[in-house]
Amino acid sequence: MEAFEVIQPGPLTTIQDLGRYGYQQYGVPPSGALDDYAFRTSNLLVGNEEGAASLEITLFGCQLRVLQDTTVAVTGADLAAALNGSPIPGWETVPVRRGDVLSFPRLKSGCRAYLSVVGGINVPMVMGSRATYTKAGIGGLEGRALRKGDILRAAAARPVTGRARVPTAHLPAYDDQVELRVILGPQDDCFTEDGIHTFLQSDYTISIQADRMGYRLEGPRIPHRAKADIISDGIPLGAVQVPGDGRPIVLLADRQTTGGYTKIATVISVDIPDLAQTKPGDRVRFRQVSGDEAVTALREYERKIQTVKNSSA
Amino acid sequence: MIYDEPRFLTGGDRAIFVEFGDAIDPQINRRVRTLALVLQKEGIPGVIETVPTYRSLLVYFEPRQINARQLRETLYQLAQSPEEGELRKPRLIEIPTAYGGEYGPDLEFVAAHNSLSVPEVVRLHAGTPYLIYMIGFIPGFPYLGGMSSKVAAPRLATPRVKIPAGSVGIADRQTGIYPAESPGGWQLIGRTPLKLFDPGREPPALFQAGNYLRFTSITPEEFTRVQQAVTQGTYSVKETVME
Structure with missing residues (x-):
């Protein structure tokens, strides 16, 4: 089912998972989320398998329209994430409604944020992975970074009822x-x-x-x-x-x-x-x-x- | 030369290198590929994947399943009995290549640089089997051994911004094929219409380390024909078992 429409992609937003293994012998790099911790925790928060495909949002500028009622989690860099213009917390579940706009307008700390949605982003597996490797046009959405107007689908999955957050002691502090x-x-x-x-x-x-x-x-x-x-x-x-x-x-x-x-x-x-x-x-x-x-x-x-x-x- | 004992080099907490020698040499490379194959057959829990290169095997592992010391001991044991019978007979893959003209804009330079005629360069470059030592750097790129030093040529002083996929080039004493459109500084002598890498194919790379390839000279008309067949999926790559 359709989960998001890309209003603005920002400088580099790609679909990533835990990476592509077994193909380095053919010259194919693993790719996958650069920040394994933020990536895995964002999936776990919404009840996904820790390797479900999610968005890696580099720096600020990305805007997404929500296309169905669901639950998301944003982890990693603090990009001043907002829902319809109001700040939302990172590192915890956030319920969203059809028609809402998620935005990442400013860089406060870190470099890459991760957005997971219940069920995970649904794109075809290429060589056993959904990770995007833009240089060779492999994986993700048509092997490329997201563009304005792209529609992202999520696998059908149960909605999350409870709320979850990463304990304060386990929140990383991003330093320069x-x-x-x-x-x-x-x-x-x-x-x-x-x-x-x-x-x-x-x-x-x-x-x-x-x-x-x-x-x-x-x-x-x-x-x-x-x-x-x-x-x-x-x-x-x-x-x-x-x-x-x-x-x-x-x-x-x-x-x-x-x-x-x-x-x-x-x-x-x-x-x-x-x-x-x-x-x-x-x-x-x-x-x-x-x-x-x-x-x-x-x-x-x-x-x-x-x-x-x-x-x- | 081949080391008496393989050397183990650390690649962080999740990777280890097993190095068999200090040269680009078919015998050393066979040891690397044999270990890769034996490891694959053994299916050691905790081994994620391996990357065979000229003279060493990079082994990726999951340290929570197998610790580095255990793995090193296992690799040492497996490397002791080099059962080269494990390796299957190499395949020779034909690479139809159009030399010169728009396909190989530097062919004349390579000829002049070596005081040869254009047909002599083609004759020296095509027709000889080249060992595929390894695949790496970018998807599907073969590292080849065996080119005649008579056709060696320096890299371009200024690399080209865009080189078509399938371009066959020379850089110093190496020859290679660009699997995808990319920038590059090799002297381009020809082009093949074959697809070196296709994510939808299993395995995705046309080449595998340990096999050989041979360039065969084709005309521009043949190039167009083969290219159409490749696009339509009706082209079958010519491959023979080497004895």
């Missing part, structure tokens, strides 16, 4: 200065000791070249021992690639599947959402952790999501 924990490798041995030290001790600024593929950072150059090139290999999520110019690039969901530049470290998975909510001009700093610390952090992260699940519809 973020610490990202990293595990060194796979090619940390290609950098001088000074290079590793520079990487871990400097502030880096998010450049304007920051998108779903990756974030290019500005700051002190990271010197290599010899070459910046390797025989091309795979690129994990969060890999920090350092090309010959010594400037790091953190690679995200729409990254190229393989590449020939050295990778000094990898941002741990639970810190990717924090990075996804930064925008050009914000600053990041990297801190080295062990694999065990990363797993402990992951267990804690999943416990938080479980709490949201238990307290939801």
